[in-house]
Amino acid sequence: MKDASPLVIPTYDDVIAAHDRIAPYIHRTPVLTSTYFNEMTGAELFFKCENFQKAGAFKxxxxxxxxxxxxxxxxxxxxxxxxxxxxxxxxxxxxxxxxxxxxxxxxxxxxxxxxxxxxxxxxxxxxxxxxxxxxxxxxxxxxxxxxxxxVHPYNDPRVIAGQGTCSRELMEQVPGLDAVIAPIGGGGMISGTCLTLSNTAPGVEIYAAEPEQADDAYRSFKAGHIIADDAPNTIADGLKVPLKDLTWHFVSNHVTDILTASEDEIIDAMKQTWKRMKIVIEASCAVPLATILKNPDVFKGKRVGVIITGGNVDLDTLPWIK
Missing domain, CATH: 3.40.50.1100 (Rossmann fold)
Structure with missing residues (x-):
């Protein structure tokens, strides 16, 4: 499906239908917690581990x-x-x-x-x-x-409806969340999160996390219109693509704020997750934790769902190995 014009906006009914359709082909991924990160941030963090998903990613x-x-x-x-x-x-x-x-x-x-x-x-x-x-x-x-x-990577109503099944599971697994945070590149996961939460838990805050060196979504959010970078350079290789009209619809209408992290902060969060939680996550997935560690006052005292989007890492080129 090409970029839709006029926009074809998926509905929450599409999310429910998607969940039934894809159930035989995906995992209902676990939610993990970490006392270490809770103490560091002053928040209760619940990590939705899509790094354990089929094909190693929420996509x-x-x-x-x-x-x-x-x-x-x-x-x-x-x-x-x-x-x-x-x-x-x-x-x-x-x-x-x-x-x-x-x-x-x-x-x-x-x-x-x-x-x-x-x-x-x-x-x-x-x-x-x-x-x-x-x-x-x-x-x-x-x-x-x-x-x-x-099948566009994110600017496709079928794809966004599918991604919305992740936060649907998260809300079933962890009732009473105050906020959910996920990485943002093109905005497919965030759009699916917005679609689900705006229909099932409209009081939950939705945060997007982005690398400082690929911060076009942050700048778009502040400017009120899409600003697209052609070739940003960041360790978070999954977050280099720009927002499109369909994902911008969800971001501009439902996201509470977009937070950014530096390359060093992303790498540190990735390394600490490996070390403390004993799970493999890729750099793009470390950006939410990096922004939480950077902005503890935003999340202090809150129950926060953190979507870990994938774990497909080239083990021969880990960013902390010089």
């Missing part, structure tokens, strides 16, 4: 909803997307489960672990330069050649 939710919602007459040509990694491997996973082709445009600089995972799930990769301009130009070529159905 399998939205990808599976799109793939398994395709009508039979569209299956032969398969699906296509552009992605720095987790959406690419998630769509490849879902397409493989349905037995259809999956074409993926990935930046040549994407982590090798993610490229290997895409190929392992049967995805067909075409590489591009690490910029939004190159990504979209190469993708246009691939779609013209294949005729595959475009």
């Amino acid at each position: 399998v939710r939205g990808a599976s909803n799109a793939v398994f919602g395709l009508p039979d007459d569209m299956l032969e040509k398969g699906v296509a997307t552009h992605s720095s990694g987790n959406h690419a491997l998630s769509l490849s996973y879902a397409a493989g489960r349905r037995g259809i082709p999956c074409h993926v445009v990935m930046p040549r600089t994407a982590p090798q672990a993610k490229k290997d995972a895409v190929r392992g799930y049967g995805g067909i990769i075409r590489e591009c330069e690490p910029s939004t301009t190159s990504r979209e130009a190469v993708f246009a070529e691939v779609q013209a050649e294949t005729g595959a159905d475009f």
Whole structure:
């Protein structure tokens, strides 16, 4: 599905339908706690661990909803997307489960672990330069050649409805949250969170966390309109893409605030999570914790859901190893 105009806004009924549709293909991921981080922040933190999800990331939710919602007459040509990694491997996973082709445009600089995972799930990769301009130009070529159905990494109502199932589970697992925080790049997870919470728990604050070196969503939020960076440079490789019209709809209407963290703060939060919680998370997923540690007064005394979005890490290039 191409960027919708006029906007096709998914509803909470779409989230419920998505949850039923994708249930056989995803995990209901666990929620973990950490006394150490609670004491550091003065908050009660509940980590929704999508790093334990199928394909290692939350994006399998939205990808599976799109793939398994395709009508039979569209299956032969398969699906296509552009992605720095987790959406690419998630769509490849879902397409493989349905037995259809999956074409993926990935930046040549994407982590090798993610490229290997895409190929392992049967995805067909075409590489591009690490910029939004190159990504979209190469993708246009691939779609013209294949005729595959475009499943946008985040600006797609099917994908957003699928991502909304994550916070739906979180609210069932941990009643009485005061706030939920998730990373923001293009805004798919945040949009799904907004969609679910605005319908089921409108009093819960929604925070987005972003790298300082890829802070276009933060600047957009403050300016009141989309500001897009073409090729930001950050360790959080999953958060380099800009907001689009559909995700901006949710961010501008429902997000409480967007907080940022430096590269060193992100790496420190990632390392501390590995060390203290004994779980593997990627740099993009460490940004929420980094912003909580940086802004403890915002969260002190609150019950906070922290969405850990994925765990697909290249173990040969860990950022704290010089």
